[in-house]
Amino acid sequence: NAGVTQTPKFRVLKTGQSMTLLCAQDMNHEYMYWYRQDPGMGLRLIHYSVGEGTTAKGEVPDGYNVSRLKKQNFLLGLESAAPSQTSVYFCASSRTSFSYNEQFFGPGTRLTVL
């Protein structure tokens, strides 16, 4: 099992450009999450999904959109990138609600917006 994978690993964007980050998991997990990690800030929840076709906002959703068209994939989109979105993005998944099951994290995507 590959677990949770993320593509790309690194990306540099110019302000105003758009991009999509892909998260894939092969553990048949129901729940998936997107977090961002900034220096000294820990990880903050952006959006999450409780299953195929469903998404919901987390703590810091502004400027991001997500889609979960397939159970194994969770996409994070930036429509018009801003320097404030420079961060490391982590995807995670869990079998059901994390309250009862461990969240497994992907390796991260380092995004720089110039």
Add this chain to the structure above:
Amino acid sequence: GENVEQHPSTLSVQEGDSAVIKCTYSDSASNYFPWYKQELGKRPQLIIDIRSNVGEKKDQRIAVTLNKTAKHFSLHITETQPEDSAVYFCAASIRSGGGADGLTFGKGTHLIIQP
């Protein structure tokens, strides 16, 4: 929403000594408290977790204690080793109407093990 405070931000201990990291949370509805270890450039990995119906949990050199009344929980690492050097994050569950609780993380503790 949930707020998690973590202290200290940096902790330096001699190899073989114990390390204690403390966290407090604000939402009394939180019922799950995991601890993650993150090495430089790597992903966070779960090292231990505790649910609100338990006061203490131990796994070899690592233990976590939870005081629900005071809304604080702590990570204890005994007999520290060089490979324990990393950033440690505490987290608490977010209760949401959707039923898929996210996690609110503390800002992290950089644990340094001195040889």
